[in-house]
Amino acid sequence: MSGLDHTVARFLGGLRIAVLVIAATVLATASLLRTTDIHRPLWTQLAAYCAFAAIIIAEFVLLVRGRSWGRARWPALVLAFSASITSTVTLLSGEATGALDWAYGTMGWIGVLLLLDRPIGFLACFLATHEVVTLTTLVLGADGGTELVILNAAVAAIGALGFPFGTGLGATALRALAVTAHRLAEEAEDARTRDAVGAAVHRRRQERFAGLTATTVPLLTGLAYRTLDPHDADVRRACAIEAARMRRLFAETDEVADPLTHELATCADVAERRGVLVELETSGRWPTPPLPVRRALTDAPLAALATATTWARVTVVGTAESVSVDVVADCGPVDLPVSDTAVVELETISEGDLRWVRTRWGTDRSPQ
Amino acid sequence: MGADALGNRPVTAVIVDDHAVVAAGVRTWCAAADPPIELIEAGPDLAAVWTGPGAQAAVVILDLHLNAGHAEFGALRRLVDVGRRVVVYTQAADPETATHCVDLGALAYVTKREGGAHLVAAIQHAADGRPYTPPWLGGALAADTDLGRPKLTPMEVATLRAWFASSSKRLAAAMLRISPKTIETYLDRVRTKYANVGRQAPTKSALVARALEDGWITLDELDG
Structure with missing residues (x-):
């Protein structure tokens, strides 16, 4: 079901x-049950009654199970018409639409019951066919065509056909409302989905740039308001570090086999553009660390690499259990960003102008 | 180190490399070395090491890839088998090739990305019959996971890694809080252990014998 x-x-x-309740009540209170001694033959009327009862019981079962008639409605309609015609034709002459014609009014509700979920045209055709069949039987009857009989039939039609048709119109209005409601609900759902996607993208972007807002933005602000002097060596060092961090950020979304080395290579590229001789070597194989771990692993080495004066050696050594990033550079004294020591171990030594920064991450240490 | 085996004469070397510019560059480095190294022959193929003056050179500097796509493991094996002291000098930086050359008995494996200082040190060590482990080879040995690899102690692995990371024995020593001399000892012990596993070759036997004599390593450690 869509x-x-x-x-x-x-x-x-x-x-x-x-x-269903109306149809069942109409059938249960049909005059047939009180006039069994008048009908001749009686069995055709009883057979028609049973056919209508069967359709109503079937509708009850379908309703309880939450199912619709589907294709079964067409044989049911044939059955209903057969019952209705049998009842009308075998009725005592001139009684069609009269007090003894119990099936005439019942048939209208059977039609509504079978065609409620179809467009109103189906019900209109059903009722029209029913009326034509009944009138034809009446007119062709022995004393058919008299003025009284015609008037009687017209009055009966108002109740027998009018009420079921009105119900059908009500269903049509409801269906139109349902279609509108469904469309509006879908539009609201689409809008909610778009909002959720937008919020997720925004959140991801904010996460990616969170590190930058804490470090890059103050630097840019300082340069813009001239509170920081571009000639100052410290400011230039800070700029070099931020440039490397941004390059690392851009490299994080690249699809590569070894993201850690790839991110380090982009940082090395920044240093090389400044004329620093960078040696980048790897040894061994390691499982790809998750992004937060890669950031923690590269934060401090990146600062040393970005501020190297003439030479830097970047090495990655890995095994199945651990990976370490080493940077040796002639960067002099530089403030290293504090790596998340819950995630990685940080070691550093200095000798003269040389600084050696090592971070290590092991899968035996669970990141917190 | 130096040329004690040959008296006071300078160390002699021959280089086999199909790129003339490499031979010229190595000649310059050798001349500038202290003590100077005499590059007595250079040639694009192996004839240079077997015939003429090159046959007498103390150290053979061998380019592993004289032909595209083909490593000269056979040539290395034959040279080692007759007792030549070989330094492999190559642009191939893959750990499997490096450990294979070490297994075959090369005294050093120097990649062309590494500077002249490491090549000169390797030649000087080789002339003396000693192995030399440049930083890159240290990294390759540290990451060696081959089943046949010798058992290294944690300190030996830490030394290989520190040497690979810093390419400075002084810095590596500072990081590990040991003396630079101990760094050299650990590197030599690793190479002795490698020389002791797998195939025996004259240079490798000599290496192990010497390590035992000098007390770098004991028989118990070699059995491990």
């Missing part, structure tokens, strides 16, 4: 129950 069908079924659910 989403729209489901919405329509929910809207028409109450009306369907009402129609």
